[in-house]
Amino acid sequence: MEESRRMIPRTDVVLADPRFAEAVRRLGRGRVKAAVVEAQQRARDGLIAPDDVWDEARRLLPGGLRQVLNATGVILHTNLGRARLSEAAVEAVRAASGTTNVELDLATGKRARRGRDAMAVLAAAVPAAEAVHVVNNNAAALVLAATALAAGREIVVSRGELVEIGDGFRLPDLLVSTGARLREVGTTNRTHLADYAAAIGPETGFVLKIHPSNYLIEGFTGQPSVAELAELCSSHGVALVGDIGSGLLRPEPVLPEEPDAKSWLEAGADLVTASGDKLLGGPQCGLLLGRSELVERLRRHPLARALRVDKLTLAALEATLRHERTPTGEALHAAEADLLERAEHLAAKLRTEDVDATAVGTRAVVGGGGAPGVRLPSAAVSLPARFGEPLQQRAVLGRNEHGRYLLDLRAVPSEDDGLLFEAVLACR
Template sequence: MNDVTGGDGSELRALMARVPSVERVLASAVFEPLIADYGRTQTLAMLRATLDAWRAGAQAGHASVDALTDTMLGHAVSLRLAKHAQSRVRSVFNLTGTVLHTNLGRALLPDEAVRAVADALTRPANLEFDLDTGARGDRDDLINDLICELTGAEAATVVNNNAAAVLLTLSALAPRKEVVVSRGELVEIGGAFRIPDIMNRAGAKLREVGTTNRTHLKDYEEAINARTALLMKVHCSNYAMSGFTKEVTTAELAPLARERGVSVAVDLGSGTLVDLTQWGLPREATVRETIEAGADLVTFSGDKLLGGPQAGLIVGRKELIAKIKKHPLKRALRVGKLTLAALEAVLRLYRSPETLQTRLTTLRLLTRPADCMRLAAERIRPALQRMTGDAFVVATEPMFSQIGSGALPVDVLPSYGLTVRLASGKRAGGQLNRIEKKLRGLPRPVIGRIADGALWLDLRCLEEADEAAFIAQLQGEDA
């Protein structure tokens, strides 16, 4: 190191004179592969940034002349280029125990959907072209029949998420009119999405009925007037009430709505298309059941229990869907060819319910046997123990997963995974946070959760195909 803090500055000037010519360094053999991989423009910018950082260090009195060799500069520039080129969207290992994790992208697409998206990416498609007539077509027609087949609805349309589906429905059917909702269903979900706020943005007037814990049919009946456009039910995402409660079902609400000449809209949220209890999962009302119960419109997500891409589906009576599709907001909220390609591929899987558990990624993860995860934990434990060191104890333990994204918020799934605790038995504090941060800093970040003095790594979402790469990464090997 060079001490250049004192004297008349001659030492600093001499040190600065050692900085090599940028053009000479770029022409060296060390930089040839960097220019080939990243291009001359980026490589030049990173070399200049590296030299600027060295100069700043020299002025502060701590700069090494060795850092100015072609080899050292090449290494430093290579690190900068790799970091600069790294995508901000990165694959991670989801070991949080939440299958449909909103912050980690919710549902994973099955192979059929991935192939469909790849095909739509690389070839022109009949997005809005009617192959039968040769005229312009409607993009909703690509999946309308399939959605109706699976839900029993008369018509359907698709927008970019369920919040958009609710917003569009209210904007098209209830501007300057009243929408009746139970106080117990005025929910707020992730990202501060509140039903009253959405109604206000849509130009609809909220008419609250009942109380937080109990709403009766007569509450809806007394609220209906000449300005009423919709009776609306909202899925209570992320929470559940128990005890002295009462809600009015769609089947109870529908006859009243028909008698009084208004429509019933149900925001079903997660929106499953099949009875999950056949696979031992908790009960959730299906879209078809909601339609059959008398709902005129149902909105639900594509990337939750459905297991598809991010999308908001609106299904129901043909005349109402037609009115919704004519609203100017529909164009702003419509989905592109990639979403439609993925959604169609996922929906087609539902035509073969006997193979759905193995082919639909979301359902496969939700129904993984706990014993499979236990055996995986035993295989992974030695590598994680070596990585964390003797100060920690890594153990295989039973735990509970959850579905996530507001679906069945109080229901849990028996699972297995690994816990990391201090060997001393003391509360880990900052030491455990450092382990968690180290796992997040791996080439493919590992996302777990800290609770009750331990780091929990639930293995429900780590399938066998990824297990070897996961272990190799813990061991510091190329995965």
């Protein structure tokens, strides 16, 4: 027993381990040291082996957000926070973390519109929109639209578009919580323009067109186009609100079937809502784009105050739009040959360390409810399944497939390949 106790690592040795660097930075040296001391005591009491002190100390650290390497093959993984911010956006958040001129005009010293610079950049990115506004997520954008335009009235919507979103939240429940009533038209698989025309009347607040971003209906299906709906709504003097979901501002050649704000607005939609933390590659927020009269009506509604975004979100959104290159865009456009070359290089390095690793071709997905059914060619490092749990404990997430554990590289920046290598070695 005494010999075993002598094998317990010293406190300074454990704290110097690179695996604790992030925890020290996030929690402070004192809190991390307390976890190490507790782990050492458990080793002295014979509850764990001396070699387990490192892992036990990490387990004892307080919870909180940790940086995760996303090797799942899902570019926009909702459980991992969706889009990774660009370096420009991260730097903008850092700069905005102090006192800022978020509602102040420095030239005049008077109060100014909140986030006016971010709004100006967003408006420039979508010239088809007469006006823009931002709230804290896309669900909030729909709630604001329903409250301001249809409380006590009807929202006409196809039955085939009444979706359930994340964590069991259902869009119909969200909409009726505002005091609006749903007027469902058509069927699950087919809704005709005549169905909408028959439903529009004096009680109509607006017609809602929802892109089914997280599922596909194939076979005997049919829906009127945005242009056809816009013409119908215009003839009846009601607004057409479109929810494009995944947040493309303009067409994306890699995802030709994914709707975008520019196309829907040019087709005649009066108001378009979208997410900021999906294919746009920015922070979580909800975008409202469209006719100036409608956007201003929503912006001035009392509920808008409760749904407004903070200065950090505004800073990140502005930087994302100004610089355009984002980790999401780079992952989406990564060349298959480059991904396979990286996988082969990593696998070869791991084999020199006696790790059973091979490079394999695979398929990645967009995630975040975007581009359902689209499979992007990718490449992964294939490891024995036993690596899955220890890698997860080190905040490296892959996926199980055919009895192997795959580290898909499409959503992993090339500069993080070294971190993947070190993590796998630590799990041998």
